[in-house]
Structure formats: structure tokens, C-alpha cells
Amino acid sequence: MPVYNEKVMEHFMNPRNVGEIENADGIGEVGNPVCGDMMSFYIKVDNNRISDVKYKTFGCGAAIAVSSMVSEMAKGKTLEEAKKITPALVAKELEGLPKNKYHCSNLGAQALNKAIDNYLKKQGKTAKSQKGGKK
Amino acid sequence: MGEVYLDHVATTPVLPEVLEAMLPYFKDAYGNVQSLHSWGDKAREAVEEARGKVADLIGGVAEEIIFTASGTESNNFAVKGLAMAHQARGKHIVVSAIEHFSVLHSAKTLEKWGFELSEVPVDKYGLVDPKDVARSLRKDTILVSIMHANSEVGTIEPIKEIARVVKQSGAIFHTDAVASAGSIPINVKGLGVDALSLAANQFYGPKGVGALWLKKGVRIIPFLDGGVQEEGRRAGTENVPAIAGLGKAAELAKAEMGARAKRFSALRDKLIAGLPSRIEHVLVTGHPTKRLPGNASFCVEFIEGEAMLMLLNSQGIAVSSGSACTSRALKASHVLIAMGIPHEIAQGSLLFSFGLDNTGEDVDYVLETMPPIVDRLRQMSPLYAKFLKDKSRGGK
Ligand code: FES
DSSP: OOOOOHHHHHHHHSOSSBSOOTTOSEEEEEEOTTTOOEEEEEEEEETTEEEEEEEEEESOHHHHHHHHHHHHHHTTOBHHHHHTOOHHHHHHHTTOOOGGGHHHHHHHHHHHHHHHHHHHHHHHHHHHHHSSSOO | OOOEEOBTTTOOOOOHHHHHHHTHHHHTSOOOTTOSSHHHHHHHHHHHHHHHHHHHHHTOOGGGEEEESOHHHHHHHHHHHHHHHTGGGOOEEEEETTOOHHHHHHHHHHHHTTOEEEEEOOOTTSOOOHHHHHHHOOTTEEEEEOOSBOTTTOBBOOHHHHHHHHHHHTOEEEEEOTTTTTTSOOOHHHHTOSEEEEEGGGTTSOSSOEEEEEOTTOOOOOSBOSSSGGGGTBOSOOOHHHHHHHHHHHHHHHHHHHHHHHHHHHHHHHHHHHHHHHSSSEEEOSOSSSBOTTEEEEEETTSOHHHHHHHHHHTTEEOBOOOGGGSTTOOOOHHHHHTTOOHHHHTTEEEEEOOTTOOHHHHHHHHHHHHHHHHHHHHTOHHHHHHHHHHHTTOO
């Protein structure tokens, strides 16, 4: 077992915001090309702000801690702010990850990013068809 | 919370009798085996007594035992040393796809040195088919190395049948018995092998000591050059306490083998029967009957091994896993992949290995602890969510 610090262990043992959002505004799914694991992020958006985040993770202890941390970091942020969450920032918030587990932090940031892109894409479509912001 | 160690494939503890047998050689009888005075005599006696006991464990002769510093060293020594010593006759070597890395990577190194390598496949139980070995043999095959048993899935290979095939070709046959020696009966003559590796810490001896049994008359290139230790084949001052410990562990293993195997296999069978009946979508890996007495290995679908291992550890249960995330190289166990287990299922690999301190209550504790852990991880698994959705739609 890799040696995780207390913060990572705490998030792993008590992951926040686990689950799915029904009728999510945006969904992002990524697979980890390194070890074959998976992460899905679901976001709810209100007034350009992420009002709710949930996720599901198939992966190691680090991947679970990362998804929990990303969900905490994203909640309440504007889409622009949330887009700036990088793997390095996630790792930093977790006070470090073992070297061979850095790739797991990519998963979380990527999945969130994809969920935002997914939302924006849908928005684009609705904006065109309904000439207006959010439902 | 319990304290249940179920990772005896990683290492066994040292038995008190074994420790007792080692202690004098640290402090009182600390002489060097090669010294020509009475201090040397005492050390020499200890080493030679151990040599006899290790030979006894596997039905060999004392002079055929070469002490090494680990099972890994024994395997490196055998594969590289035998190939190098016999390369005049050919440069082709054969191994199975599920060998321990100490054999596999040694073979790959030989490849870099100009040898040719063939890998024999295994079936879904991890069994090597002697016919596949026969097919892989060529005129220039000089060495075949196939393990006696696989520690990850417990499967015991048909070494006797494979040896018969190899013998006909004239190649040398080495078997890595690190996982099996001390746990199940081994007779090198009955098996028909030319070389066999074993390690003390797999049967209640200390870490850092192993042995290579090499049939009399088989040439090998020395592993370490230097002095005359181990007949010049493995130079370096003998680790007398460790060797004495290995000897004692071998003696005890031989005497208690039947009783230990009976206990371990009862625990193993209880877990193998109990886990899949309590948790859905768990598959047992390895062979149903041809398996090591203390090995119970599984793949739990839709979740990942490291996460399970960590949650089990938080409940005081120590196990291991062959998932990609648990490996340093981030690759799923080559053993499970060779058995045809899909990558995402191999991710859920979990290995329980029993030892002398384990009881039926430990198995009960595992059976009680596992379901909520699996449940919790499945609740957060996107794969499981997908599976449930597709199932409810009636799809596959
Ligand atoms: S998700 Fe596989 S190593 Fe982290």
C-alpha cells in the first residue's frame, strides 16, 4: 500500500459528495489511461456557479481522495474558477500524493472539466433553440 | 477491532523455535564459516546441519544445496547461471507466462544478452499444459523454468509431467518452488527437475535467506565471484544465523507439513465457500483443487483492490492485491491477465493467505467485514452503476 498522508487518508475514509445527480446539468466521464480506472463527475449549475457536485470513482485510494477533494474545491465556484482547478492544485490541497499516484489527480480535474464542457455545450444548444439562459 | 494477518505470501513470521535456533550465531558462536579455528568450526557445523535439513525437506542431498540471500536470488542464479553455463549448446529458453518477476525479468535480461525466449501460456486456472511446453521446445532449447506453484492464485503446476517432456529434449529444467516449498510435499527426484528455488520467509524462517537446489553434475556460472563459499558458486561470508534459521524452519515444516496443510486448507475452503455466497459478483481465481493449502484468491467485480485493501486494513485485516493501482508499475497482475481475466476485473484482485496463527474466527471476521466494504466501494463505482442500469434494462 502506498504511504498516504493524513489528509488523503481522511478524504479516502470519509469521501464527501459521493453519488450521482439526477438530471445533472453537466456530466464528465474519464478513464485513466495509466491503470485503467474511471471517474464520473456530475454538476448542477445555477447562475454560472456550480451549486452541486457529485461523482463516482472506480479506482485506488488516491483516486477516491482526489475525487472527494475536487468536489469540495468545485462547489460554489463559478465555471471559470472551477475550470482553473488543475491536477497540481488538487494534489497541493491534499498536501501531496505519492509520486506514482500523481496520475490519479489528473482523473479528477479532467472529469470535472469535462462535466463543465458538457454543460457549456448543452447550454450552447439550448441557448440557440430557446434563445435564453438556463431553464 | 481485530488484528488479522492474512498476507503470508508476503512473508510469514519467524517461529519462536526458529528464532531460538538463530540467536547463538549472532553473539556467542559468531565465527566465520571459512575460519580454521574453533569459532569457525561452530559456524561451519551450523551451516552444514542446516544444509542437511533443507535437503531433507525436498528429498535432495546436502551437497546439492546452495544457500542464497532470497528466493529472488535463487531464481536469478538459476535462470542466468544455467543459461550462461550451457549456451554453447543453444540459446533458447522457455518460461511460463505467470512466473515470478525474478524469473521473468531474468529471462528478459537474457534476451537482451542474445538469448531467445519463449513464453508458455496458461489456461483460465493458471495451469501450464505440458503439451504447450513440448511444442515450445526446440533443438537449441537449453533451459526451461516453470514454477511449482503460483503464490498469487495458488495454482500448483504439473511439474512432474512437464519435467518428463523437458527431459526428452535434453534441456535443463528449473522450477521456482518459493511459493510451495515448506507448504506441500516436494521430492526433487520424484519431480524430475534439475534445479529448484526456495525461500525461508515463506515457511516461518527469516527473511534474507533462500536456497537453490542444483542436481549434482549440472554446471552453473557462479552468482557471486569471490571466495570459496558454497563451493565457489556463491561467494560472500555466509549468513550463519539466517542459514541456521532456514534449517530449523525446514525441519519444522517437514515434520508439521501434513497438520499445517490440513488446518490451512480448512480455513481456505471456508473463505472460498463463504465469500462468494455473501457477496455477489465475486470470482475465485486459480484452480479449484490443485491449489496451495493457504491460498484463497478472488476478484471482486466493479471495484479496485487497493481501496479494498486500505479499508480492510482500517479494520485490522492485512491482505494483498494484484490490481494495477497497487503495483509500482501500475500494471495489473501479469498472472491474472495471462489467465484471461479482463483488466477491469483483475483490478478487483484480493489475495488472502493463511498461516499458523489464523483461526476459523478470523475467517468469520473477514466474512463479516468484507460485505460492507464491498458495498461501500460499489456504491461509489461508476462501473457498478452502469452494470445495475444495464441489468435493469435487461441488457448485458
Ligand atoms: S486510480 Fe489507479 S492508481 Fe490511482
